Amino acid sequence: MGICLMTGYIRLRQVIHKISLVSLFSVIVGILLFILPAQGKTEYTMKDNTDRDNAYRLYLEKRMKSGPFPERDRQKIPGLEVEPEEVKEDLIKPAKPAVEEKKEEPSVIEKAYRLQYSDYILRQLAKIEHIDIPSIWLEKQHGTLEALDRLSVKIRDQLGSEETDISTILPKDFAFILKEKLEILETVDEPSARLRERLLILKERYLNLIEKYFIQFGYDLFRPEGFPPPTNMVLSEDYILGPGDVLRINIWGSEADFELDGIIKPDGTITLPRLGIIPLAGVRYGDVKKIITREAQKYIQGINLNVTILQPRSLGVYVVGQVKNPGFTVIPAFSTVLTALSKAGGPLKVGSLRNIMIYRKGKLYRRLDLYDIILKGDISNDVLIEDKDVVHVPYIGSTVAVIGAVRRPAIFEIKDESCRLDKTLAMAGRVMAQAQAKLNVRRFKNNRALTVLDVNLNDPKTSTFHTQDGDLVEVRYIAQKFPKTIKITGHLWDPLELAYHEGMRISEVVPRPEMIKPNAITNYALLRRYDPLTTEFREEKISLPDIWSGETDFPLKVHDEIKILAKEDYGIKTFVYLRGAVWKPGDFEYMPGMTLRDLIALGGGLKKWTGHGVVELTRQKIINNEVVTEHSKIDLFKDKIDKFLQPFDMVSIPQVKGAGSISEITITGEIRFPGVYALKKGERLSDLITRAGGFLPTAYLYGTRFYSKNAQKIQQQAFDKLISDLEMRITSATVGAAATATGTGAVQAAQAQQAAMTSFISGLKSFKTSGRVVIKLVDLESFKGSAYDIKLENEDSLEIPSIPAFVSVVGSVYAPNSYLYQPNATLADYLKLAGGPSKTADTMFLTLHKANGEIVGLPSMSSRSFYKQKLMPGDTIVVPEDMERVPRFRMVKDITDIMYKITLAVGVVATIL
Numbered sequence: 001m002g003i004c005l006m007t008g009y010i011r012l013r014q015v016i017h018k019i020s021l022v023s024l025f026s027v028i029v030g031i032l033l034f035i036l037p038a039q040g041k042t043e044y045t046m047k048d049n050t051d052r053d054n055a056y057r058l059y060l061e062k063r064m065k066s067g068p069f070p071e072r073d074r075q076k077i078p079g080l081e082v083e084p085e086e087v088k089e090d091l092i093k094p095a096k097p098a099v100e101e102k103k104e105e106p107s108v109i110e111k112a113y114r115l116q117y118s119d120y121i122l123r124q125l126a127k128i129e130h131i132d133i134p135s136i137w138l139e140k141q142h143g144t145l146e147a148l149d150r151l152s153v154k155i156r157d158q159l160g161s162e163e164t165d166i167s168t169i170l171p172k173d174f175a176f177i178l179k180e181k182l183e184i185l186e187t188v189d190e191p192s193a194r195l196r197e198r199l200l201i202l203k204e205r206y207l208n209l210i211e212k213y214f215i216q217f218g219y220d221l222f223r224p225e226g227f228p229p230p231t232n233m234v235l236s237e238d239y240i241l242g243p244g245d246v247l248r249i250n251i252w253g254s255e256a257d258f259e260l261d262g263i264i265k266p267d268g269t270i271t272l273p274r275l276g277i278i279p280l281a282g283v284r285y286g287d288v289k290k291i292i293t294r295e296a297q298k299y300i301q302g303i304n305l306n307v308t309i310l311q312p313r314s315l316g317v318y319v320v321g322q323v324k325n326p327g328f329t330v331i332p333a334f335s336t337v338l339t340a341l342s343k344a345g346g347p348l349k350v351g352s353l354r355n356i357m358i359y360r361k362g363k364l365y366r367r368l369d370l371y372d373i374i375l376k377g378d379i380s381n382d383v384l385i386e387d388k389d390v391v392h393v394p395y396i397g398s399t400v401a402v403i404g405a406v407r408r409p410a411i412f413e414i415k416d417e418s419c420r421l422d423k424t425l426a427m428a429g430r431v432m433a434q435a436q437a438k439l440n441v442r443r444f445k446n447n448r449a450l451t452v453l454d455v456n457l458n459d460p461k462t463s464t465f466h467t468q469d470g471d472l473v474e475v476r477y478i479a480q481k482f483p484k485t486i487k488i489t490g491h492l493w494d495p496l497e498l499a500y501h502e503g504m505r506i507s508e509v510v511p512r513p514e515m516i517k518p519n520a521i522t523n524y525a526l527l528r529r530y531d532p533l534t535t536e537f538r539e540e541k542i543s544l545p546d547i548w549s550g551e552t553d554f555p556l557k558v559h560d561e562i563k564i565l566a567k568e569d570y571g572i573k574t575f576v577y578l579r580g581a582v583w584k585p586g587d588f589e590y591m592p593g594m595t596l597r598d599l600i601a602l603g604g605g606l607k608k609w610t611g612h613g614v615v616e617l618t619r620q621k622i623i624n625n626e627v628v629t630e631h632s633k634i635d636l637f638k639d640k641i642d643k644f645l646q647p648f649d650m651v652s653i654p655q656v657k658g659a660g661s662i663s664e665i666t667i668t669g670e671i672r673f674p675g676v677y678a679l680k681k682g683e684r685l686s687d688l689i690t691r692a693g694g695f696l697p698t699a700y701l702y703g704t705r706f707y708s709k710n711a712q713k714i715q716q717q718a719f720d721k722l723i724s725d726l727e728m729r730i731t732s733a734t735v736g737a738a739a740t741a742t743g744t745g746a747v748q749a750a751q752a753q754q755a756a757m758t759s760f761i762s763g764l765k766s767f768k769t770s771g772r773v774v775i776k777l778v779d780l781e782s783f784k785g786s787a788y789d790i791k792l793e794n795e796d797s798l799e800i801p802s803i804p805a806f807v808s809v810v811g812s813v814y815a816p817n818s819y820l821y822q823p824n825a826t827l828a829d830y831l832k833l834a835g836g837p838s839k840t841a842d843t844m845f846l847t848l849h850k851a852n853g854e855i856v857g858l859p860s861m862s863s864r865s866f867y868k869q870k871l872m873p874g875d876t877i878v879v880p881e882d883m884e885r886v887p888r889f890r891m892v893k894d895i896t897d898i899m900y901k902i903t904l905a906v907g908v909v910a911t912i913l
Helices: 002-038 054-066 084-091 108-128 145-158 179-187 193-205 209-213 288-296 337-343 370-376 421-427 460-464 544-549 596-602 685-691 709-740 744-765 827-833 863-868 895-908
Strands: 044-046 092-094 246-253 257-263 269-272 276-279 303-311 315-321 327-331 356-360 363-368 390-393 398-404 410-414 418-420 438-444 450-456 466-468 471-475 485-490 496-499 525-531 536-542 561-564 575-580 586-589 614-623 626-635 650-653 664-669 675-678 705-707 796-800 806-811 817-820 847-849 855-857 876-879
Touching: 108 398, 108 410, 108 471, 246 288, 257 269, 276 288, 288 303, 315 337, 327 337, 337 356, 337 390, 370 421, 398 418, 398 421, 398 466, 410 421, 418 421, 421 460, 421 466, 421 471, 466 471, 575 596, 596 650, 664 685, 685 796, 705 709, 709 744, 806 827, 827 863, 827 876
Parallel strands: 315 390, 398 471, 485 561, 575 650, 664 796, 806 876
Antiparallel strands: 044 092, 246 257, 246 303, 269 276, 315 327, 356 363, 356 390, 398 410, 418 466, 438 450, 438 471, 485 496, 525 536, 525 561, 575 586, 614 626, 614 650, 664 675, 705 796, 806 817, 847 855, 847 876
16 A cells, blocks of 8 residues: 555545535535425424434424434434334424513512612621622612613623623622613613623522512422311311202111101201201201201101211402402311412402401401411411301501611511510511611601611610601621730641730740641741731731740730741642652652651662662752762662661662563564564574574565564654655655745635645655565575574564465556466556556656565666566566656756655655555
8 A cells, every 4th residue: 555655645636526525516415405494483392392403303393394204313312212203293293482480579568678778788687698799889879871881881891702701790699680680781872783682691690689589588488288177177066058068977776777868958958868857057066966856757767877077168258459360259167267369369468467357247356467387386266167267468557667686687577556665576587696786766756757767786775666658677796806815826736716915925826747748848947917007917927836846936916916927828849859760750749757668668778680789869058059970889788778868868779771671572573483472682583483483485584574663663754854855855846836826716726726835745744664674585495594583682573475476566557457367468568467567657767676675766776677577476667657647846956856755755655556
């Protein structure tokens, strides 16, 4: 393959050109087939909601319409185990749009609190959420158009590139923009589509901070599942029967044994077989057995009787007032007020949770405070509903909002016009330990001006303070302050924070050596001291050894911090170096007290081939501000090797040359014992053949191939130099052609030629020489001691082929092929068999690649002698292309000579391609 590089490459380019046209046509047809059916298509989804590709589903649909559905295609989709007919009807269905959950709109009360107080407590809420509020929101009220205009400009200015992240403009978890204001912002100055898209992302990413806290308390009690009545409740003896109750009467005795079921009719009676009509409406459940027994004994004597309610009647109740679904509703028996409210959807946020009234027979029967259930768990007032009861939810009463350092911030309803402050805070779960003793009560006085009242929780008078309708109780967190402590941080096993006291000294708190982690800086530490005048910290070094020894001591100040430093943080590393005959040479971190023995142990110990056992220790010293390098010898077997090392010492352990490595050579082919053999120094080729048992009768000695690692390196260098020379000439020629090209067509042609030549050079660079050396191998007796009986080296190889039966003709001929070997046939005879050189052949540079590795070129001998030489089995005739006929080579002068040399070089690598 390698010997016909030029010819093969040219033909390959022609084939690729043809294939490219066919491929391009196929791609265009494929695109049309893909686009045309896609017009007017419907998006599809899988019935079982599995995540599958839409395009592949459309492909499956098309396959099912056109014919049988192959098993292999069905297996491409997990879980698809139905036949095509079932797939058509059951599997693929038009996609349904996802139903977006509707967010509940805030009530008028929530809107009122947000409108009144959001500007004033924005910082407090942001502090709770650990949010840094942009100053633009605080310069003016967040609802003003001016602030929105400025924010719009700021976003537009900072969205100059697609890579800009919106979180760099506003904090990660914050965006206080209500929907209405965002819509105004989107229309300011008609922002670009990209700005509008970023604003939509802003809307989705950032929740409204105020909405999270100003929420009315208790209304999430009524969820869709409601409060179902108990299904296994034991009936009370006082239960009053009425129309709709289903009874079961069991009668047994000497004359009868039967069971009767009956329902009380609207007229209040029940009809029982053999017993007649019995009025039961208004009768206590505890008395019904006596009544039915008395009636039954009129007809049947000596019986026993039992009565049970098989199914209680449903109740009709009126739920009116401020509920989501007011009106008459039917509920099961034994339902409570909560069940009735739940059936009506629960109270609206303008409805009261603390003054729900139950009317029975036209009179107020009971009041229900849902806060008792939510806050205390008291359900004593959640009474059972009776038929025709009326549950009335009036408008909500006074409200108070609590925000800040409480366990449950929300908007609460109070029963009266005012409420004691402690009870208001109790509804919010009481103040937290982190709350300030003083809190603010914001109040709109007389429906006019806003006032702020400071209330001290530790003041006894506070017990008489009352919150009023519309108040906002703002419980602030304690401001972060420096605690009076001393900190000990850094490279320690257990960093400490100690309470500061007057007279505390550094010797009391400095860490002891056993508290410090390994690889710490122990000769000094840093003392960070706070200066209240400049409100800054300053650092100074303190000597740890002096403090430990008692030589240094001084008083500490509040907020002082002692920091132990780690060597790793400052890149402080010292090494010792180990080289030579050890199992793991390298650079090892120096440790105080390390000896030569320790270093050799870190290297895995000595190898067996350490020569005379003397190692060399190299050490640097600084004398008179100059680095002086000293070498010393240490006998591992006589001297003490517990000698201490110093940082940056180098220990070199000599190794006997060649020890520990064995040279190998490979012999294959027609030899009696082929394989891999170990070499000893000075062994020759004849010795190897003798060790391998000699040649087989089928050995073709003329075609022997011998490969040398050293020869391969030399050949590769020569080959690379030829390629480099060719590349330089081509680059110079293509650049000149591009510079002188005029017109679009000429420039494009020059660029195409340059690209083609670059690709061609890249292909040449990928070839590697084989390292074949020409050896004339004859019978072993004659060969031994001859000039070709060379010394062997590591990784050499010898290949002795069998006799081939052909001669090859490749390149620019009419019939390139391999032809049977004919004794006494000449090179001209084989050319004639191949049809002779083609019109594009360069007959001046024919080459003959002999089976023994020699290459003979026509320029090296006369034409008559070249064509009349007799060939041997395995020889190859190479007929190159005329380079002047290749368009991309015309611009390069002397290209033929270089390509001829490359062809000869490629002949060297022919055996490995």
